[in-house]
Amino acid sequence: MSYLNPGLPKPVPAPDGLDTPFWEAASREVLMLQRCGACQEFQWGPEWICHRCHSEDLGFEEVSPVGNIYSYERVWHPVHPALKEQGPYIIVLVELLECSSVRLVGNLLGDPEQPVEIGTSVRAFFEHHRDVEPPFTLVQWEKI
């Protein structure tokens, strides 16, 4: 099941490989984010060096897929042909509990006209698109 109608651009790992582990983990229903091996700071989006200590020793580490809604928006006007018949939908910006320096963008599953409050607890839902080419998995969010 897909929250948004099909036809939007499909996400693929960056050609430079910077975010490949994120997408591979998502397909296994694991949330993995970039973490510095030297100072242990998480950072997102991924970078080539740690913004805090400038180490190149960066890897990806599993984090608990739960967080709070940091901000949100309900979109009404479609700006892509695939969304012409969509109606409203909700985008959330989620601050992760385990690493509050990191935020992720996703949709809030459920009624698109539901009330949304900043601070609400959410958990990840891995939305698989396995029957398209190339296949991909989106990290979506639902209220706990």
Added chain:
Amino acid sequence: MSRTVRGKVAVVGIGETQYYKRGEAPDAEFKLALKAILAACEDAGISPKEVDGFASFSNDRSDPSHLAAALGVDDLRFANMQWGGGGGGGSGAIANAAAAVATGMAECVVVFRALAQGQFGRFGQGPQRDVIAGDGAHTVPFGLMSPAQSFAMKVTRFMHDHGVEQNALRAISLASYHHAQNNPRAVMHGRPLDEEKYDNSRWIVEPFHLFDCCLENDGAAAMVLVAAERARDFPHKPAYILSALSGSHYRAGASVHNTPDYATSTFKTVVPRLYDMAQVKPADVDVLQCYENFTGGVLMSMVEHQFCDPDGCNEFFVKDNLVAPSGKLPTNTSGGNLAECYMHGLGLNIEAVRQIRGQSTNQVDDADVALVASGPMVTPVSSSIFGTEATL
């Protein structure tokens, strides 16, 4: 303070093409740029061949060397592009041009912006391709792909943190449309807006109604900058640059909405430097042009330029406070990006010059200090302050 542009450079010419709805310009984008530059030179009473520098922003497609060739410029000395930030580069391009003139790198620099969204792509549409990689892969598949969608999330958080109500955004839109009714250049001239029409307009993305969003237009604008010591030799009253600079806060450019200070117009670190250089205080500002990509950005910009307490927005942002000539702080007196024309904010700088000259269609009495805030919520942003000779 010797390391400053304050009072060293002045705007002596301004020019605009007719402003059109998106896709309706009869001319190619490059010709629009030429027409605006010719108009600015005529306003300054100079030959376009005397221009020796060009500065623009947001990856303007009209290349300075091509412009110089087309205009028959004798001696090109300065060709500058302000990186990044879209409309946030408007005052930044002026800052760069002013720096070139103040340091003797060039004598007569044109700052310009030309847009033909019919000839080229629209700003307000999402990418239409099969796959997407990089930063966009983490936003576009969720339907987050337009400027309105990128910025509504910041505004929502700011409104939540400070209890800002929808009517505060509405007041900004009403003021712009009010001013446009007196401005025959404005695309929305003759199309007034009232509370009911705003309230009944459709949502684009909450909290932005249709009338909270900028227009999409075709046209071009330009201004001519020279050294202050020459400025009185030109036909019009000079608008002296008291300050112009750009910047952004710590990791403002962190991707996928990860900047640590999120609910900001990005002006917090720019504003103290802006006022220091200009040697003015917020209370000295007679008239404000504040870039409206979206009204929420105007509200946050005005807070961060210290015109209003963040927790006092519902009281401050009422139409009467924002309209010329009688409001506490007349704002966007041409109609701005919402109702005059979306010329990526360069039109706002031109309107500030008009106010200093006393030539606005919504003139503020005795306007000595005019501030322009360019491009909220992007990075980098920029601001400029213009003054009359009395402010030097």
